[in-house]
Amino acid sequence: METGKQHAILFDLTRCSGCGECVAACMKKQGFEGDYEQVTDMSATSYTYVREVLAPDDEEFYCRNLCRHCVDPTCASVCPVTAIVKTAEGPVVYDADKCMGCRYCMTACPFNVPRYEWDSANPQVRKCDMCHDLLAKGEATACSEECPNEATVCGPRDELIADARQRFEEEPESYHPHIYGEHEIGGTNVMFISPFPAEQLLGFVDKLGNEPLPQNTWRVLSKIPTIAVFAGATMGALWWLTGRRDEVRAHEAARKARRKNGKPQHNGQSQSEEV
Amino acid sequence: MSHATQRAPLPFWRGMFYLLLATGLVLTVIRFTQGLGSVTNLSDRYPWGLWVGFDLLCGVGLAAGGFVITAVVYIFHIERLRPIVRPAIVTAFLGYLLVCVALLFDIGRPWNIWHPLILHNPHSVMFEVAWCVMLYSTVLALEFSGMVFEKVKWKRAAKVQKFLSVPLVIAGVILSTLHQSSLGTLYLVMPGKLHELWYTPMLPLLFFVSAVSIGLAMVIVESKLSARSLGHGLELPILRTVGRALAGVLGLYGFLRVYDLVDRGMLGEAFSFSYESSLFLVEFFLGVVLPVVLLSVRRIRMSERGLYGTSLLAVLGFITHRLNVSLTGFEQAQGGHYIPAWPEVLITLMFIALGFAAFRWIALHFPVYPETQEPTEEPVHHVPATPTTSVRAPWERTHIDLPNRFSRVD
Numbered sequence: 121m122e123t124g125k126q127h128a129i130l131f132d133l134t135r136c137s138g139c140g141e142c143v144a145a146c147m148k149k150q151g152f153e154g155d156y157e158q159v160t161d162m163s164a165t166s167y168t169y170v171r172e173v174l175a176p177d178d179e180e181f182y183c184r185n186l187c188r189h190c191v192d193p194t195c196a197s198v199c200p201v202t203a204i205v206k207t208a209e210g211p212v213v214y215d216a217d218k219c220m221g222c223r224y225c226m227t228a229c230p231f232n233v234p235r236y237e238w239d240s241a242n243p244q245v246r247k248c249d250m251c252h253d254l255l256a257k258g259e260a261t262a263c264s265e266e267c268p269n270e271a272t273v274c275g276p277r278d279e280l281i282a283d284a285r286q287r288f289e290e291e292p293e294s295y296h297p298h299i300y301g302e303h304e305i306g307g308t309n310v311m312f313i314s315p316f317p318a319e320q321l322l323g324f325v326d327k328l329g330n331e332p333l334p335q336n337t338w339r340v341l342s343k344i345p346t347i348a349v350f351a352g353a354t355m356g357a358l359w360w361l362t363g364r365r366d367e368v369r370a371h372e373a374a375r376k377a378r379r380k381n382g383k384p385q386h387n388g389q390s391q392s393e394e395v
Numbered sequence: 396m397s398h399a400t401q402r403a404p405l406p407f408w409r410g411m412f413y414l415l416l417a418t419g420l421v422l423t424v425i426r427f428t429q430g431l432g433s434v435t436n437l438s439d440r441y442p443w444g445l446w447v448g449f450d451l452l453c454g455v456g457l458a459a460g461g462f463v464i465t466a467v468v469y470i471f472h473i474e475r476l477r478p479i480v481r482p483a484i485v486t487a488f489l490g491y492l493l494v495c496v497a498l499l500f501d502i503g504r505p506w507n508i509w510h511p512l513i514l515h516n517p518h519s520v521m522f523e524v525a526w527c528v529m530l531y532s533t534v535l536a537l538e539f540s541g542m543v544f545e546k547v548k549w550k551r552a553a554k555v556q557k558f559l560s561v562p563l564v565i566a567g568v569i570l571s572t573l574h575q576s577s578l579g580t581l582y583l584v585m586p587g588k589l590h591e592l593w594y595t596p597m598l599p600l601l602f603f604v605s606a607v608s609i610g611l612a613m614v615i616v617e618s619k620l621s622a623r624s625l626g627h628g629l630e631l632p633i634l635r636t637v638g639r640a641l642a643g644v645l646g647l648y649g650f651l652r653v654y655d656l657v658d659r660g661m662l663g664e665a666f667s668f669s670y671e672s673s674l675f676l677v678e679f680f681l682g683v684v685l686p687v688v689l690l691s692v693r694r695i696r697m698s699e700r701g702l703y704g705t706s707l708l709a710v711l712g713f714i715t716h717r718l719n720v721s722l723t724g725f726e727q728a729q730g731g732h733y734i735p736a737w738p739e740v741l742i743t744l745m746f747i748a749l750g751f752a753a754f755r756w757i758a759l760h761f762p763v764y765p766e767t768q769e770p771t772e773e774p775v776h777h778v779p780a781t782p783t784t785s786v787r788a789p790w791e792r793t794h795i796d797l798p799n800r801f802s803r804v805d
Contacts, residue, residue: 325587
């Protein structure tokens with residue numbers, strides 16, 4: 121499925137009242153116990169949270185955080201055993217049966233999203249799966265379904281981007297006209313719009329740029345066959361050359377010794393000899 | 396050198412060994428029944444800790460002597476260093492075994508550790524590292540098997556093993572080149588997280604060159620330790636040759652490191668005396684610049700104690716670099732600090748103790764050092780000048796000890 125048609129989520133800071141219904145809905149859908157009002161971070165038992173943020177003019181807003189379901193996800197690219205994959209429909213999902221627990225996905229995620237069951241002897245990586253089971257049935261994600269203000273909405277990525285642009289046009293005074301996640305690190309399927317510039321707030325630090333992070337490692341990994349062949353050929357050549365050098369020297373030494381003991385040659389010059 | 400004396404280990408170290416083993420076993424039970432959180436300070440913010448930073452990154456690097464020394468002797472035909480080959484192979488083999496055991500402790504679902512065999516993601520550096528470490532451990536096992544065959548006098552197997560030695564060494568060099576550098580590549584995917592003093596596109600190259608240098612330094616350190624524990628040291632001329640090579644490779648590493656910082660305009664940052672800058676300065680000046688300067692002093696370079704001291708400095712500098720890349724370099728982006736919990740440290744110390752004990756046991760029971768051979772056997776460290784069998788691999792050549800540019804004695 122092309123990126124534009126994939127399932128995506130758009131979160132609008134100007135519409136969020138901070139009620140936490142999305143957190144409650146998420147926990148209910150995932151079967152997590154606990155009080156949604158106490159959730160202040162993503163954890164193995166809560167995949168999203170809402171926090172108060174201040175605009176540069178000190179006005180209060182609320183902002184969600186959750187897995188961004190990147191278009192080219194770093195976590196999926198680093199997973200050695202394909203336990204995390206980007207589905208064709210958009211969600212980035214995890215399969216515990218494949219996972220060996222190296223936690224490279226957690227170290228690599230630029231948004232620090234994946235969480236771990238540190239106190240389990242049979243631990244899993246935990247993160248938002250975009251309710252991919254509900255999406256497959258044609259329903260909305262739990263968080264967007266329960267949001268009373270349509271601050272969180274889900275739909276095809278292209279349509280959400282068009283929707284965001286329309287909001288910029290209709291209420292230019294309410295928005296900083298930038299869709300966070302449209303292009304950053306190659307694009308994400310969870311996007312944000314905000315009344316003020318919010319790169320730092322959302323973890324889109326400047327140095328990440330618009331190029332997907334997996335390209336940093338692929339540039340090197342793709343050279344491996346070349347490096348292997350080159351290293352092998354070099355080693356083979358050096359082995360032959362140095363061995364041959366020693367053989368020639370040994371013969372030279374033997375020849376000289378023979379000459380010394382036997383009859384002296386006319387000019388005494390040493391010549392290379394076939395070995 | 397004297398003949399093998401089966402010395403008892405020093406009582407203090409024997410006591411320490413059993414103490415570490417006992418506490419380590421208790422902690423092992425806790426780790427596998429209560430989860431990683433029960434024995435580590437790992438968290439969602441610091442999902443990789445001491446066991447990745449030290450046991451994996453440093454462990455694999457410290458075992459690099461295996462591929463460096465086998466390449467020098469088998470590929471470059473520098474016969475003078477042949478007495479080091481077997482100790483280096485044993486060290487590397489044990490090192491990789493311990494890394495694999497440490498990984499079983501570190502990964503959350505160790506019963507799935509074999510999954511890279513059936514589930515392939517060629518875009519993952521970890522996938523490549525997993526395969527290279529698996530294959531190279533096999534190569535090391537085959538290289539070590541020569542000593543076992545010789546011990547049990549299984550002559551035909553020993554002959555086959557010797558027949559395969561050069562291809563094995565070449566395979567070992569290729570695999571090591573790939574995964575030693577890939578340990579650096581692991582971090583290339585985290586430009587926003589790893590501090591810029593350590594994040595550089597040159598990480599793979601820096602990891603490879605530093606692994607070569609530290610493989611050499613470890614040969615000198617191990618020689619000193621074996622001399623104390625087993626009565627087998629290496630002859631001073633050999634150590635001097637290794638020391639000269641160490642100075643060269645460490646110098647190259649230092650040059651690359653500075654070149655990279657200048658190239659990326661990070662020199663100001665390096666001398667800003669911030670938290671990160673201080674860590675960098677310790678790592679670089681104590682671990683790279685000082686050893687190179689010391690090795691350029693003739694009196695130090697020529698003495699056993701001088702070589703040992705500078706090698707130890709280089710090893711400590713190397714460990715500091717790898718821990719900065721894997722742990723402290725993340726503190727600015729991640730916030731807070733990661734300090735390993737005492738069970739993490741104790742389990743790591745248990746691995747180190749097991750490594751020493753295993754090396755000692757192997758050195759006492761297998762022909763690792765020339766002295767431990769039975770006198771009736773032919774010298775194993777030199778391929779016979781005239782092959783005694785009709786089976787002769789194309790890479791088995793006539794070896795004659797000859798002076799060459801590496802065997803110059805100052």
